[in-house]
Structure formats: structure tokens, C-alpha cells
Amino acid sequence: MKPLFITWEYPPIKAGGIAAHCEDLATTMADQGHEPIVLTYGPEKETEYRDGVEIHRIPSTNNAENTLAWAMHLGHQIEKKAIQLYKQKDFDLVHAHDWMTVSAATGIKNTLSLPMVFTVHSTQKGRDGIDSQYQRTIHNLEWYGTYEADQVITVGREFSEEVKHTFEVPDGKLNYIPNGVNLEKFDQHNASFNKNNYALDWEEIILFVGRMYPQKGPGHLIEAMPEIIDQNPHAKFIMCGSGATEHYKNIAKNHVGDKVYFPGYVSDKDLLSLMKNARMTVAPSVYEPFGIVPLEAAACETATVGSYTGGMKDTIIHEYTGLHTYPEDSNSISYQVNRALDDPGWTEWLGDNARERVEDNFRWEQISAWTTGVYKKTITN
């Protein structure tokens, strides 16, 4: 099949999880004999062939008042590129990822009369609400994407219900396909790692990975920290991720001083090392359509203590691959983290189970096959 991927971010450009998702999916499809073409943003016009995937980068504007207008402008540029490519090659369909690409994908769909698949990774309503007119416009654009798409894919089972009800998507149009993990990437990683950059020899790393915003719940973990340190003084919290770092850092330092460390930007290399060396990861998210961190940790044989919400209801099995906590409940977090720290052998067993489960259930080969199955359904309809 020849899908045309539209994504605003594709590695090495990445801010959220869509970049990695698109790269892993496109690369796996290419391995399976498909011919994905990626149209994405880039500061310069550029064409690249990488891992069997043809990638075209298209610049946007410096004149946009906000991200929404920027995305609309990029959409028009991407569509012009698609039309130019279409003169030399066929695409079977256009596959868009999140609201940033809705204007591009619907434009291409209409001009070239192609089917459209739309993957919803998260919603504006869930991210930070639809109170302002700006937020509502993004919400409307998300609706327009689901309305225009022939098939909609969501990355979480519970999230699928949210998308269905928020945008009134008919049943036959909605598909749940989870995210995957590229296990090779984790297995090939064996970079030297200096633990002393992050923690003392006798300390056990408890890792948080995510943007420092309320949605990811770093504040709830910080509230739980004193209780954990009381019971397990060898715990050391490493808080990786960008966002409102200074804000959370100040609060955390007041709570537990040197027992928490905010390294700021962490390279992929170090992040994987941290995941492999951590006693556990903690994912205290308030809202999480899918949540890739538990699966990445699992690939490193590390268990996750995560909120019982959204995708983590499926990606963590309580007391088998990790531990669930009540969302927005710091007592629940400290209780479960202490349980895991109190019994290191058990926690390792959880991590091993997590890895096994990822190998069986969250491989890109499988996800890619499911996705092309949706493509087939789209084309034959």
C-alpha cells in the first residue's frame, strides 16, 4: 500500500510522541513491503530517504499569530507538495495525525479525491480544555478531522470511547490500535552510563519522564515524595522532561531537597540508560490517552507505577507488570512506590513480566498490520 503520512513532526524534529509514532509505523510498513511517503514540517525544503521511507520536509511561516494559524498555513504548503508528487506517483490514501494536520489532510482528500484515515493521539478537551475560543477552534478542527475521515484510529481503548462521545464518531468508523515500542532500539542500547551524574551509589533511582505540566501529574508525585523518603531513604527521584520545570523544581526542592534532581534536557542515550538503571518509573498522569512511558520502561525491564487512567489501564497490569495508583492521589502513589521499594525482588519480577508482555502485545509489526488492515477497509468502502 502507498499511504501518504501527514504529520507536523517527524524525527529528528520532535516535541511530543507523534514523531516517534510516525517514524516507527512508517519504517515498519516499509519493512513489510509498503511504500509510505511522509510529508512533514522542516525549516528547509528537503527530501530524504531513510529506512525505506520517503520523507519530504516543507517549511511553514514565521508570520503566524499562533500555532493554529501556523498549522493552517503549513497545511496549504503540504497540499501543494502532495499535488506535485501526485503527478509522478499514486497514493492510496492520506493518513493524518492529530489536529495540526487536519487542514492539510482534508484539503488533499478533497482535491485528489483520496480516502482519509485520521489517528487521534489526544484531544484538546483532554489536554487542557475547551474554554477559550482558541481552544474551541482546535476542538472544532479535531471534530472536522473525525467527520471527514473515512476511518478514525485511536491509540487507547478507553480513549476510543472518549473520542466516540466527544466527536460523535459512528461505531463502524472507529478503530483502537495501541502504540508500539521499537524493542530493537532498546536492546541495541548499551551506552556507558555514569550513575553518579544523577544519584549516589547507594541510592535507587525512581524515574519520571514527561512534560512538566499538570496533565502529566508531576505535582502529585512531588507531594508523595516526603512519605517515600521517610520509609525508604535510599530513594532518589529523577524528573526528566521540559515544560514548567522551574515551577516544579522549586516545590520539590522544598519538600525533599537533594533527594530530587531535575536534569533538564536528557539525551535519548542517557534516558534509555536511566530507564534501564531505574528501580521503577512513575507515571502519575491525570490524563493519558495512551502513555508510552510504561511500555518504554517495560522494554528496559523496568516496572511502572502509573495512574489507573486512560491507556495505562491497559499498558500496566496491577501487581503483574507494575502497580496502579488512584489518579491525582499522592497517598496512593507513596503507598505503591514504597511497596515496590520494600521488595526489590518482586519489583524486578514485575519488570521482567512487563518486558515479556510488550514482546507479545505491543510490537510495531503487529500494529502496522492492523493499520494497513484499516487502510484496506477504507479503500474497499
Next chain:
Amino acid sequence: MKVLILSKEFRDGEGVSEYCKNIAEHLVEKGNEVTILSFDDGSYYSTRKEVEVRRVPVPFEGDNIYNWSMILNNELKRQAAELGEEKFDIVHANDWTTVPGGVTLAKHFNKPLLLTVHSTENERGFNEDHSEIISELEWQGVYDADKILTTNEGTKNSVLFDLDAPDEKVEVIDPYTENWRERVLKNYQNLVKQQKAPVNQA
């Protein structure tokens, strides 16, 4: 000659609508086919029955005219693609609000694009939140169009100096002058002839 006219709106008494209507009625009188595509704002319009008018709803509420127009254009593209390329020899867009549709339809169906700039963002004061990005879209439309019409010298100057158009690409056709509609038709004919010339096969 079959002409596809794109206009943000099409209703009686509105300037750009009347401009399009005048051209369309003249064209059908001379035995040409015209389709006008625009937003359906529910207001009244009238024209000769030979003029095909398709007004479309836009199922998207935007926070401003820029974002809304981008989706309007996607709806116009759908209509045009449904009509099929045999329904038009040339695309005539009006102002930046129909530039994205005009440009992509012309490119995809290999038709010439005529753009009438009724006014530029510079002339309108350049003082809206989205003035810069609108002006950039005007610049691109002027760049991508095969020919630009303006209705007065002032707008032509703005198209030349603010939007960097080459002088030979821009023509003033004032709709308050005699034979202005014949001159528009002449432009259509020239553009279609150029498009069909063998040198342009690439």
C-alpha cells in the same frame, strides 16, 4: 469556454459577489459555461439561470477569518473535484480568501489561475491579528497565479510593491468602465490558449 469562479461569498449587494455575477452573466450570454463556488451563508442571491451556483456549508467554526477560510477552501475543493475537470478550463479566484483553493485546483487539474485582488491587506490597514499571515498568503497567491487583475491603480501598485508581482502579470480592469467584462473574457481566452500551447507541456 468553461470558467470556475471561486468567491468567499455570493449574495446580492456584496461587492465581490456582484463583480463575479456580472462576469458570469456576461459569459453565459456569450455562450460560455460558468460555475460559481462559494460559502452558503444563507442569504439571498439572484442571477441568470444559466449560471451554475454552488454554495456550500462550512461545518467548522473558526476563531477568526483566516482559519475559517482555510477550511472553507477545503470545502470548495471538494465541490470542484466533484464537478470534475471537464467542467472548467480555467480557475478564477477572488482575494486571499479563495487563494488556497484556486492554487491547488489549478495545479492539480493543470488549469490556468486568474486571481482578482480586490484589495490587499496593506490597503486594508494591516492591523488585524492575522494580517501578516494573510499578507503572506496574498503574496503566495500572486506568485502562483498566472495573471492578476485589480479593479484600480492603487491596488495594482500595492500588488506590485507590497506583494512583489512583476508588472506584466498585473492588469487593471475597472468594473466601472465600458467593455470591462469583454476584457476579463479576453484574459480567460489568452490564459487558456497559453496553457494549451505545446511549450507548456512540462
